[in-house]
Amino acid sequence: MTAFRISPAVADAFPGTLIALVTATGLRCREPWPATTAALEDLEQQLADGSWRPADEADPRIEAWHTAYRSFGTNPRRVRPSVDALGRRMAKKGSLPRINPAVDSYNAVSVRHGLPAGAFDLDHVTGDVDIRYADGTEEFTPLGEPGTVENPEPGEIVYADAAGVLTRHWNHRDAHRTRVTEDSTRVAFVLETLHASRDGHLLKAAAEELRDLLAPHTRHSAVHYLGPEQPRATV
Numbered sequence: 313m314t315a316f317r318i319s320p321a322v323a324d325a326f327p328g329t330l331i332a333l334v335t336a337t338g339l340r341c342r343e344p345w346p347a348t349t350a351a352l353e354d355l356e357q358q359l360a361d362g363s364w365r366p367a368d369e370a371d372p373r374i375e376a377w378h379t380a381y382r383s384f385g386t387n388p389r390r391v392r393p394s395v396d397a398l399g400r401r402m403a404k405k406g407s408l409p410r411i412n413p414a415v416d417s418y419n420a421v422s423v424r425h426g427l428p429a430g431a432f433d434l435d436h437v438t439g440d441v442d443i444r445y446a447d448g449t450e451e452f453t454p455l456g457e458p459g460t461v462e463n464p465e466p467g468e469i470v471y472a473d474a475a476g477v478l479t480r481h482w483n484h485r486d487a488h489r490t491r492v493t494e495d496s497t498r499v500a501f502v503l504e505t506l507h508a509s510r511d512g513h514l515l516k517a518a519a520e521e522l523r524d525l526l527a528p529h530t531r532h533s534a535v536h537y538l539g540p541e542q543p544r545a546t547v
Contacts, residue, residue: 338531366399439474
C-alpha cells in the first residue's frame with residue numbers, strides 16, 4: 313500500500329485544494345481501448361468544428377494554477393502547468409499526442425475538464441508520496457530524459473517519495489522513474505483543483521469519467537480524495 317499525503321504547509325497555503333486519486337490494479341495497456349480512442353477523436357472533432365476549445369490562461373481554472381506557480385517562484389508562462397501546456401499544444405496542432413491508452417485516457421480527461429492530470433506507476437514508487445515544498449537537496453529525472461538529474465528549487469511544490477522527486481512545479485512535469493508505460497499494471501492517476509468549492513463537482517465528474525475509461529481494462533479501480541480536510545489517502 314502507498315500513502316499519499318499533502319503537507320500541512322501546502323494545505324495551509326492552498327486551503328481549496330482537492331486531489332482525486334484514481335487507482336487501477338491489473339491494468340492491461342496492450343489491448344485496444346476503444347472508448348479512449350473515441351474520447352480523443354471526439355475532442356479533436358469538437359476543436360475542428362469550433363464547438364469547443366481547451367481552457368487557456370484566461371480561464372479561472374488555469375489562472376489559479378498560474379497564481380500558485382508564481383507564489384512559489386515559478387514563471388507559469390515559461391514553465392506551464394501540465395493542463396495549460398497540453399491545451400496549448402492541442403489548440404495549435406489540432407490533436408492530442410498518442411502515448412499509450414492509460415496516458416491518453418488521462419490526457420483526454422485533463423483537457424476536457426481543464427484540470428491538471430498525471431499518473432505514477434506504483435510499482436516504481438518507493439515508500440509513500442508527499443506533496444510538499446522542496447528543500448533544494450532532492451533529485452529529479454525528467455520524463456523522457458533518463459540521463460538528466462535536476463534539483464528542484466527550494467520552496468517549489470513537488471510530489472516526492474523516499475527516493476526522490478516525482479513531479480516538478482507541482483504538476484508541470486513527471487519523473488522518468490514512475491512513468492506509465494504499456495507494461496504498467498498498478499497505477500495511481502491524479503487530478504487536481506485549487507478551488508474545491510467552485511470546481512469540486514468538476515473534479516469528481518472528471519475522476520468518474522477517467523475511472524469509466526479505465527474500468528474495462530483493469531481488474532480493480534477506485535477513487536480516493538485528498539485535501540486539507542483529509543490530508544492522507546492510502547491506495
